[in-house]
Amino acid sequence: MEDKYLTDNIEDDLAQLNAVLSTKKLSGTSDAVGRYETELAHYFECSHAIALSSGTAALIASLFVAGVDERSEVIIPPTAPIMTALPVLALHATPVFCDTEISGFGFDLNSVICSVTSRTKAVITVPMWGYPFDVSGLARFCDQNEICLIEDAAQAHGSKILDRYVGTMGRIGCFSTHDRKLLSTGEGGFILTNDRAMADRIRCFVQFGMMGGVDFGLNYKLSGLQAAIGISRLPLIDAQIATRTKNAERIASTLGSSGFEALRVEEKYTANFYALVLRRKDFGPVTSRTLSGLKKYGVPSETVRYDYRPLYDYAILRKFRTVCPNSEKTINSIVTVPVHPGLSDQDISTIIECLHEEG
Numbered sequence: 001m002e003d004k005y006l007t008d009n010i011e012d013d014l015a016q017l018n019a020v021l022s023t024k025k026l027s028g029t030s031d032a033v034g035r036y037e038t039e040l041a042h043y044f045e046c047s048h049a050i051a052l053s054s055g056t057a058a059l060i061a062s063l064f065v066a067g068v069d070e071r072s073e074v075i076i077p078p079t080a081p082i083m084t085a086l087p088v089l090a091l092h093a094t095p096v097f098c099d100t101e102i103s104g105f106g107f108d109l110n111s112v113i114c115s116v117t118s119r120t121k122a123v124i125t126v127p128m129w130g131y132p133f134d135v136s137g138l139a140r141f142c143d144q145n146e147i148c149l150i151e152d153a154a155q156a157h158g159s160k161i162l163d164r165y166v167g168t169m170g171r172i173g174c175f176s177t178h179d180r181k182l183l184s185t186g187e188g189g190f191i192l193t194n195d196r197a198m199a200d201r202i203r204c205f206v207q208f209g210m211m212g213g214v215d216f217g218l219n220y221k222l223s224g225l226q227a228a229i230g231i232s233r234l235p236l237i238d239a240q241i242a243t244r245t246k247n248a249e250r251i252a253s254t255l256g257s258s259g260f261e262a263l264r265v266e267e268k269y270t271a272n273f274y275a276l277v278l279r280r281k282d283f284g285p286v287t288s289r290t291l292s293g294l295k296k297y298g299v300p301s302e303t304v305r306y307d308y309r310p311l312y313d314y315a316i317l318r319k320f321r322t323v324c325p326n327s328e329k330t331i332n333s334i335v336t337v338p339v340h341p342g343l344s345d346q347d348i349s350t351i352i353e354c355l356h357e358e359g
């Protein structure tokens, strides 16, 4: 079973690459980058899109323009991957862990409110595997307290809350277009924001502070060649989500007698099904039988592959540990299975059989 889904519109990719190659301008200031940004803003129904060299660059740029420095605290969820925390450490800020809701990956608002101090500069939400959650209460709280709400939507391209895209509900949304994500440019990322001033400062930061020697900045630009691939693949997101949703529904509808159920997505919300998240019905820990079953049946699972655990259990984050019981319960009781469009009917039957026999 393929662990990775590759798009198969190579002809479109090549046509867009050829168009950029023939302009002889391949750098981050090529016209293709501007075109890609316009199309991103249009797709996500957002005022400003800025292409960057990675999701990591997007997070670092966002934290920088939010004013995060070595005296700052940044609130993050323990359910996030290490990639969310490293940019906080890159700016020498202090990551502060707040608990998530029992039902998913969104913050427990009370936990955030209790953890805010005068040094809190940003809160990062992370919709894992593209599962959306309501951030309106948190957004209001952050606005009132002059805290920058950053959505790390690296896994959530196309996920929605009602009719709004995840990544456009906070002050800044960060995306990755690494090969494993729903939109891939090989390596790459982008930022969405409706805040004009923020957009200007991010643009300045990603190109050496415009080289005026007044504003600090680095080179975090996406190249023209990568933008060409982004232009070619952006229109494929919706079809991908449709197939992923169909695959997820097929697996979810057969879980009846197994120990798992599909993690709930609120009605009127759209999950992009970056992966299908299955949670033990008894909320207990996933058993070693299930883990070895996934291996035996050859089902690639992200929770297994990345040894999913609370962020504060990683050595470089251990000194920031605060116990978050809901997050730990979620982390221990879930597994993910793939639902990407590269799966065959046989692959999906294998996943279903595996969950029945070993789940």
Ligand SMILES: *Cc1c(COP(=O)(O)O)cnc(C)c1O
Pocket: 054, 055, 056, 057, 081, 083, 084, 126, 152, 153, 154, 155, 175, 176, 177, 178, 187, 188, 189
């Ligand atoms: C992939 C990912 C990142 C990092 O993106 P890169 O483009 O690989 O730098 C950050 N956060 C989350 C949640 C991710 O899934």
